[in-house]
Amino acid sequence: MSTNGxxxxxxxIKNTPYLSENQSQAFLAAHADExxxxxxxxxxxxxxxxxxxxxxxxxxxxxxxxxxxxxDWKENEFMKPQEFCHEFHNFDLRILENCKKVTDGxxxxxxxxADMGGxxxxxxxxxxxxxxxxxxxxxxxxxxxxxxxxxxxxSSTACVYNEDLQKDPENPGLAEHxxxxxKPQDGYGLEKLYAEEMALAYAQDFPLKVRVARYHNVYGPxxxxxxxxxxxxxxxxxxxxxxETEFEVWGDGKQTRSFMFIDDCVHGSIKxxxxxxxxxxxxxxxxxxxxxxxxKLAMGTRGKDLPIKNVPGPLGVMxxxxxxxxxxxxxxxxxxxxxxxxxQVTCDWIHDQIQQEAATASQDLAKYGTSEVVVQKTDTLxxxxxxxxx
Ligand code: GKE
Numbered sequence: 607m608s609t610n611g612x613x614x615x616x617x618x619i620k621n622t623p624y625l626s627e628n629q630s631q632a633f634l635a636a637h638a639d640e641x642x643x644x645x646x647x648x649x650x651x652x653x654x655x656x657x658x659x660x661x662x663x664x665x666x667x668x669x670x671x672x673x674x675x676x677x678d679w680k681e682n683e684f685m686k687p688q689e690f691c692h693e694f695h696n697f698d699l700r701i702l703e704n705c706k707k708v709t710d711g712x713x714x715x716x717x718x719x720a721d722m723g724g725x726x727x728x729x730x731x732x733x734x735x736x737x738x739x740x741x742x743x744x745x746x747x748x749x750x751x752x753x754x755x756x757x758x759x760x761s762s763t764a765c766v767y768n769e770d771l772q773k774d775p776e777n778p779g780l781a782e783h784x785x786x787x788x789k790p791q792d793g794y795g796l797e798k799l800y801a802e803e804m805a806l807a808y809a810q811d812f813p814l815k816v817r818v819a820r821y822h823n824v825y826g827p828x829x830x831x832x833x834x835x836x837x838x839x840x841x842x843x844x845x846x847x848x849x850e851t852e853f854e855v856w857g858d859g860k861q862t863r864s865f866m867f868i869d870d871c872v873h874g875s876i877k878x879x880x881x882x883x884x885x886x887x888x889x890x891x892x893x894x895x896x897x898x899x900x901x902k903l904a905m906g907t908r909g910k911d912l913p914i915k916n917v918p919g920p921l922g923v924m925x926x927x928x929x930x931x932x933x934x935x936x937x938x939x940x941x942x943x944x945x946x947x948x949x950q951v952t953c954d955w956i957h958d959q960i961q962q963e964a965a966t967a968s969q970d971l972a973k974y975g976t977s978e979v980v981v982q983k984t985d986t987l988x989x990x991x992x993x994x995x996x
Contacts, residue, residue, distance in 0.1 A: 660676065
């Protein structure tokens, strides 16, 4: 691993010169008042550090010289803790005491922890995820304040935007002010919007700098790709590998989205954290595509061009795109990895996962040609009094 012009995440995507940029060292050089004492590393906590985006951010911060404490109620499926952090705590972050332990002595706190997934999870699990995410958001923020953290990063979502503005597939782009008046499409987005406001109120009332990113559908290798929580990029990669006669797409396929590759997400998140921008920013590409075209693109990565079969499924909004005017103005930057490049890398990785599975157990490949909807269970709520959730 190197920070000298080498692709730290090993994805090999070309035209990403920023991968050589050590943002942490540049930040410390410019913010002596926020730097730890000489000889000490900047200590950061990544809540949700066992998850997809959290583990990548933790890994990147560690490579840039920070001391990284990661905390999550589950371990990372694809990396050993020592690959992305100095300490890993298998803690339930709905509990304030746990949040206080993992943020103890931390200069910066990133909260990436959330009970989440794609449309096959969010719409059918609203009660449980509202409870879990509210508890995590409140307690991570309060723990950061009690422990005197200087900066707090909150990972919000494009799901905060008013659903009335997302009925037309030809979405011209959602600018930050369009979250208000509030009418998110689901409870997941509403919780995120409220948690944004709470973090911003803390920034006003206490000496805690708050940075908020509204992620637009982040994807890449090591993301969830099966089981029902996966978002459409991973689902389409899996189907592209498994489908042989037709390719299933939920809905009529005219729904549109924009997608952000994980490397862009990591770079943009750290860039925002280290910036002076105290208002929520979109973090997503503005390369909008409809789901039928996206299915074709995914199939193309495996050299396939099957007929599309539109089937019933949870749809979410009809049109969503990121307006990147504000991030360009505030950070002089916006995500840029093309959906074609990002999907090639992601589909190659999912293909490898399927191959590895097949090598160790008998596999029903046909089941990977279809997507599941996750039925709500109360196991995480029932586990609240226990030390950790499995
Ligand atoms: N997951 C999935 N799986 N979606 C499919 C599938 C499939 O097999 N086939 C078609 N779709 C369609 C969905 O019906 C939806 O219209 C679109 O793809 C995108 O689905 P998604 O990736 O699951 O989730 P969304 O973009 O609607 O929402 C996600 O947005 C993010 C922020 O932009 C959320 O689930 C959050 O995870 C996240 O905040």
